[in-house]
Amino acid sequence: MNTPDRPVCVLGLGLIGGSLLQAVVASGRPAWGWNRSASAVDLARADGYDVTTDITAALQRAAADDALVVVAVPMFAVDTVLDAIAEHAPACALTDVVSVKAEVAAAVARHGLSARFVGGHPMAGTSESGWVAAEVDLFRNAVWVVTVDEGTDPHVWLTVAGLALACGSVVVPSRSEEHDRAVARVSHLPHVLAETLAAVGADGGELALRLAAGSFRDGTRVAGTAPALVSAMCDANAPALVEALDDAIDRLQRARTALSATSSTEELVTAGHAARRDYDAQLQWWEITDVVVGAAGWLNEMWDAARSGGVVQRLPDSV
Numbered sequence: 001m002n003t004p005d006r007p008v009c010v011l012g013l014g015l016i017g018g019s020l021l022q023a024v025v026a027s028g029r030p031a032w033g034w035n036r037s038a039s040a041v042d043l044a045r046a047d048g049y050d051v052t053t054d055i056t057a058a059l060q061r062a063a064a065d066d067a068l069v070v071v072a073v074p075m076f077a078v079d080t081v082l083d084a085i086a087e088h089a090p091a092c093a094l095t096d097v098v099s100v101k102a103e104v105a106a107a108v109a110r111h112g113l114s115a116r117f118v119g120g121h122p123m124a125g126t127s128e129s130g131w132v133a134a135e136v137d138l139f140r141n142a143v144w145v146v147t148v149d150e151g152t153d154p155h156v157w158l159t160v161a162g163l164a165l166a167c168g169s170v171v172v173p174s175r176s177e178e179h180d181r182a183v184a185r186v187s188h189l190p191h192v193l194a195e196t197l198a199a200v201g202a203d204g205g206e207l208a209l210r211l212a213a214g215s216f217r218d219g220t221r222v223a224g225t226a227p228a229l230v231s232a233m234c235d236a237n238a239p240a241l242v243e244a245l246d247d248a249i250d251r252l253q254r255a256r257t258a259l260s261a262t263s264s265t266e267e268l269v270t271a272g273h274a275a276r277r278d279y280d281a282q283l284q285w286w287e288i289t290d291v292v293v294g295a296a297g298w299l300n301e302m303w304d305a306a307r308s309g310g311v312v313q314r315l316p317d318s319v
Contacts, residue, residue, distance in 0.1 A: 005029055005166070006093065006159055009062040010070045011081050013040045013051060015125060016097050017072025018134030021049060023167040026136050030065075034058040036077075040131045055081070059088035068159055070120075071096035071104070074229055075236040078104060082111040095120045095160045099183060100236045101147055101176035118160045119147035119176055121183070122169060129226045140168035143311075148173045148302045154294035154318060162315055170285065171312035173302040184240035189248060191222050191230050192241070198223040285311045294319035 006029075010021045013035040021044070024031040032050040035041050044051040052058055062069050069092045073081050078098065085094065094117045098104050101119045108117045124142040126133060144164035146157065161171045174182075198220040201208055222230075234241055255268040288310040291301045 005162060007031060007062075007065045007067040008070060008163065009033070009058055009067045009089075009092075010072055011055065011058070011085075012072035012077075013044055013131050013134075014072065014074075015129050015133045015138075016122065017070070018044065018131045019124075019136065019138035020070060020072060020097060020122075020167065021051075022134055022136040023139055024163070025049065027166040029166065032058060032061065035131075043131045055084045056088055059084055059092075062092050063089040066092065068093045068095065068163060070163075071098065074098075074232040075100065075103065076232045078107050079111075082107055082113065086111045086113060090116075092116065093156045093159050094118075095156075095163070097122055098236075099187065099233045101145070101174075101179045103180075103236045105147070105149065105176050114151065115153065116156055118152055118156045119145075119149070119179075120160055120164065121145040121179065122164065122167075123183075123187075124169075128224075129229060137168065139164070142169045143172050144169035145174045145179050146171050146312075147176050147179070148299045148306075149176050150299070152299055154298065158293055158315060158318060161312055165312070165314065173288075173306040173312065175303055180237050181240045181243070184237050184244045185247075188234045188237055188241050189244040191225070191234060192245065193248065194220050194223040195230070285309055287311065287313050288316065292317045292319060 008024045008029055008031040010017050010024070010031065010033040013021065013033050017033065018040075021031055021033045032052070033044065034052055034055045035044070036053065038053050041051045041053050059069070061067070069085060069089055071078060071081055071094070075098055078096075085092070090113060094108070094113055096104050097120055099121060101121060105114070105117070105119055108114050122139050122142055122144045124138050144167070146161050146164060148157070164171050197216070201212055201216055201220070251268060251271075255265055258264050258267055286309055288302065288305045291298055291305060293316050
């Protein structure tokens with residue numbers, strides 16, 4: 001199976017899209033980008049990147065050059081971007097870097113683009129946003145989820161995995177719905193809790209904020225993210241996030257009951273400490289080397305390997 005290093009067209013030049021464009025160019029591939037905001041385009045051009053505010057031109061170029069198109073806009077803007085892709089570059093290989101996968105896959109299906117789509121999500125970022133926050137090495141040594149849903153095209157999967165690897169990431173194959181349930185607990189819930197902690201701290205008044213030190217600073221770091229971006233991310237994963245919130249609320253309610261009755265937080269802090277130690281001591285990844293992409297059953301084999309700690313660190317063999 002031949003999977004050349006396609007040129008890359010990045011649609012959206014915020015923190016993730018901007019960092020992706022920089023990383024792809026640094027890897028030696030031809031790449032260009034689009035952004036709705038002229039100010040971001042002006043900044044990117046000043047830094048020497050090939051970018052435009054004309055999405056039609058960007059996508060026509062992608063169609064002519066058989067580029068990999070990457071959707072790198074917030075969830076609320078995905079449908080508008082997919083409209084343009086369906087009109088101007090429907091045959092291009094397509095991926096995304098949005099933080100939810102099932103909702104994006106559903107939007108792609110509505111636009112008739114599923115046959116050439118493989119979802120992606122680099123697990124990297126900061127509380128900053130926009131082109132000015134972009135970093136060429138943002139994805140180095142990061143985990144990059146590449147979906148293995150039913151019907152995935154093996155050629156496109158290899159192209160998307162190759163993009164992640166070229167940016168210095170390791171690839172974790174995952175099904176979209178499983179990804180969304182996982183990130184609800186380890187990405188979206190932390191944002192909600194950070195916003196809660198920040199608001200509770202502020203309600204303590206000026207003295208409380210003046211006394212706030214490392215634990216408050218670290219616990220509220222992601223509350224510095226632009227609210228519109230956080231809402232778009234969390235709202236698009238509402239069912240899974242509600243489930244995670246119910247779990248958190250139940251634990252907090254039990255802790256409150258115990259604290260009121262016995263002046264003890266032992267149950268919660270013991271469980272939390274053990275979970276953090278498990279995270280710090282988690283088993284080392286192992287490299288998936290025995291799955292042949294495109295062979296019978298390869299999607300299930302990739303998913304099974306990833307669930308037991310396997311990652312892709314170089315493009316696997318293919319049919």
